[in-house]
Amino acid sequence: MNNEQKLDLIKKMKIVPVVVFNNIEEVLPKMEALINGGLPCAEITFRTECAAEAIALATKNYPQAFIGAGTVINRNQCEQAIVAGAQFIVSPGFSPEVADCCAEHDMLYLPGIVTPTEAMAAIAKGLTTLKFFPASNYGGLKTIKAICAAFPYLHIMPTGGISTENIMEYLAYDKIIACGGSWMMKGTPADIEKATKEAVALVNAK
Template sequence: MDFSFFNTNKVVPVVVLNSIDETIPKLSALKRGGINVAEITFRTSCAPDCLALAVKTFPDMLVGVGTIINKEQCVKALDLGAKFVVSPGFSKEVAEECISRDVPYIPGVITPTEVMMAKAVGLNVLKFFPASDFGGIKTMKALSAAFPDVRFVPTGGVGESNLHEFLEQKFVLGAGGSWMMKGTESDIETASRRAVEIAKEYI
């Protein structure tokens, strides 16, 4: 699995779309703000259509999918062109599907047991979620001591005010969040620019 996109994309926007009509305007705002990656969550009924439209409209953008909790969802998303897959927790069947297609999979973990489950199938880039509710940097640092080859992508409680605190940690590969998706298209563009400005120090 190739996670080199984190070399130039330290911030992964978590994008919840409630209508297919939101897809192009919101992703366009991200791009104007300098962010060329998006995690479209499978939380809404229109998500598959939004994903398909995003992949078609923005071929140069790294469009992935989030909130994938089973193999069926994973297969559907990958068939629609998702370039990476994110889960709130670890799923062996989702991991196996992504590995078989050589698509980056970032499962959510909190405990040492979950980290070991992910590592057992060859994964070492893991989503730490929900970060703020389970000790944030302190917990990731403790896990990193036991698993020095693991790199985390904290999500949940990450925002503009603390983004730099996460990205400066050597065990953090990037960070996910939805803080830049609030408000108007102009708001999204502005928040994206600020996120990119903060993140560029760690690229």
């Protein structure tokens, strides 16, 4: 897939699960729960030591899934993620070195922004689909609309404080391609599968 096709896939799924694996044994049961729940996608975060190994295991065992790396804050992590098989890279903020690394590998990069200045830094690197994080702490949809009014060519993936209670309000705004969230990742694999099914049904309801 090229980067445009990856963005189309994210837009179609509407939700990007943000996943933290504390150990490698969690990877397959939780990935299977997401897939069985109807969401074959995960942003596996570099918040734990096993992130790169988790990405490699997930991509090997579930080639049909769309696996990316999150919380990528430097070139080293970015290169680890790409070698492990990540299909997209996400950062909590904007990192020029991660942007450069992704450009060198023709890798989709969704950097985090919350201000017009940060948006301009990303735009200067040719990036126009951005993560807005942490969404609920920085004014949510109201701030996103204000930023997109200044930069009408931007598309946004809000993350942070997203839940079943507010996701439809976000998705109703045409500049939002999808929402990142971790609310479906709580509890056992059975709990995750149930919450994922509910989330998928909600965002696809007519």
